[in-house]
């Protein structure tokens with residue numbers, strides 16, 4: 001799909017498509033419509049607040065966007081293979097504390113970060129093993145993990161925030177500088193886009209979600225794919241939590257949570273990932289996250305009250321999802 | 337061993353397979369030689385597909401032995417069976433609707449670009465997929481199409497083309513003609529006969545059409561209720577005789593049940 005515009009080679013010539021057909025195709029892609037929505041929103045907020053496109057606000061916006069996008073990268077992989085992780089926001093909160101503990105027993109910051117990420121990957125492994133080996137739906141497994149990890153984080157932090165370790169340079173790179181977290185999210189998006197579209201892992205993830213039996217008949221180890229994607233999602237969640245801790249300069253045991261997790265899932269779904277599996281794009285997750293960020297940031301600038309704000313965000317998410325399902329119909333795809 | 341055919345390619349003996357309380361296979365044996373084509377006939381639920389899935393490494397038998405090319409083998413996974421040259425067109429076709437034709441044709445044996453990142457070579461897979469389909473003469477407009485948008489017969493043609501393009505030594509086909517129009521079925525039968533003519537490939541085909549099966553196969557085997565009830569060279573039997581055997585078995589079974 002993503003290769004449509006490559007030139008034809010000898011032996012095989014794709015049917016000629018009119019410019020109109022191509023433009024229509026592009027316009028009906030879920031990401032494309034969301035990009036249009038994002039642009040309209042930018043124009044609207046710039047017109048009505050006139051300080052939307054300032055450096056200070058763009059920094060704020062980038063910080064709204066970064067975490068949901070990073071979490072979306074993992075959730076999209078899981079959704080594509082018909083799983084979900086509700087506990088990634090909890091791993092987000094846990095990881096910086098693990099890093100801090102490791103640092104306090106004398107491991108240098110980078111090493112401590114590595115320890116934290118390994119712990120996150122192991123949490124993903126546990127989620128995967130419970131889901132696959134014990135046939136517990138991942139919705140339930142990660143619902144349990146949600147509470148379990150919250151408890152662990154509160155226990156090891158004793159409920160108090162802690163200072164983030166590390167020198168000034170490292171802190172700047174890992175989140176201290178205004179756009180650092182957003183740049184990290186772009187790097188992760190780029191890598192995950194390549195993984196999904198241009199590696200066997202990505203293809204097998206789509207195959208696993210698109211038809212588990214068929215994938216297994218073709219020899220794909222669908223359990224390995226799913227467990228791997230659980231580990232990936234938890235690790236990204238932990239990494240994101242660490243970035244956030246470096247940005248803020250302290251670690252909050254109540255950071256992350258269900259809010260950030262649902263923003264991640266919503267980013268993916270707004271960007272065209274099907275909850276039913278088998279389809280989704282990382283770029284869509286990025287664009288979806290940007291739209292959510294613009295909404296949050298824009299309404300904050302407008303000074304809309306917090307209750308109204310949630311109503312608008314909720315309606316926007318619903319609208320975007322409905323629009324995507326309709327667009328998919330128009331494209332003639334099966335949507336289940 | 338089989339006289340006019342080459343060396344034995346695949347043999348299974350005493351295969352038992354249970355799914356919970358259902359015994360799908362109760363001690364089944366089969367063998368096929370290089371250059372030979374074996375047809376498997378039998379009622380719905382007789383265990384034909386289950387036997388095939390054991391031979392592809394998809395299911396593990398509860399009991400029984402399998403030899404490939406004379407060597408005892410444990411087909412512990414689909415990859416293992418594939419490594420031994422066993423390819424299959426499954427009854428459900430094992431295609432992923434959400435993926436393009438060319439991705440499906442190379443599913444789990446993707447072509448990769450050289451280099452450390454092991455990236456997919458979409459371009460090479462496309463060209464080769466289009467060529468493989470053109471070779472067979474199957475009419476597919478564009479290998480970029482999602483498989484879910486194809487007709488049943490086209491899907492079947494893709495599954496067959498995928499199994500054939502892989503240089504299999506042992507080709508297992510589970511009702512490969514079921515959804516095909518007359519022209520396409522003819523193309524696939526031609527293709528199978530060409531493969532057979534090479535004399536190096538052993539083919540096993542499950543089918544429901546007695547006459548067609550007797551025509552293309554060298555030997556046929558009748559399965560009922562998880563056992564092999566009859567085996568014959570194709571030239572030495574007829575559709576009428578096979579039908580009579582099935583009827584007789586059915587009557588005996590009902591009699592045995594006291595109905």
Ligand SMILES: Nc1ncnc2c1ncn2[C@@H]1O[C@H](COP(=O)(O)OP(=O)(O)OP(=O)(O)O)[C@@H](O)[C@H]1O
Nearest residue numbers: 355358360378379380381382383384385386387427
């Ligand atoms: N994965 C499975 N789990 C449980 N039971 C199964 C499974 N696969 C097959 N069976 C059972 O095993 C028996 C044989 O099924 P199988 O698919 O091998 O039949 P078949 O001969 O291929 O039939 P058909 O001609 O309809 O394709 C049936 O009773 C079926 O219900």
Ligand SMILES: [Mg+2]
Nearest residue numbers: 384385386427
């Ligand atoms: Mg069958």
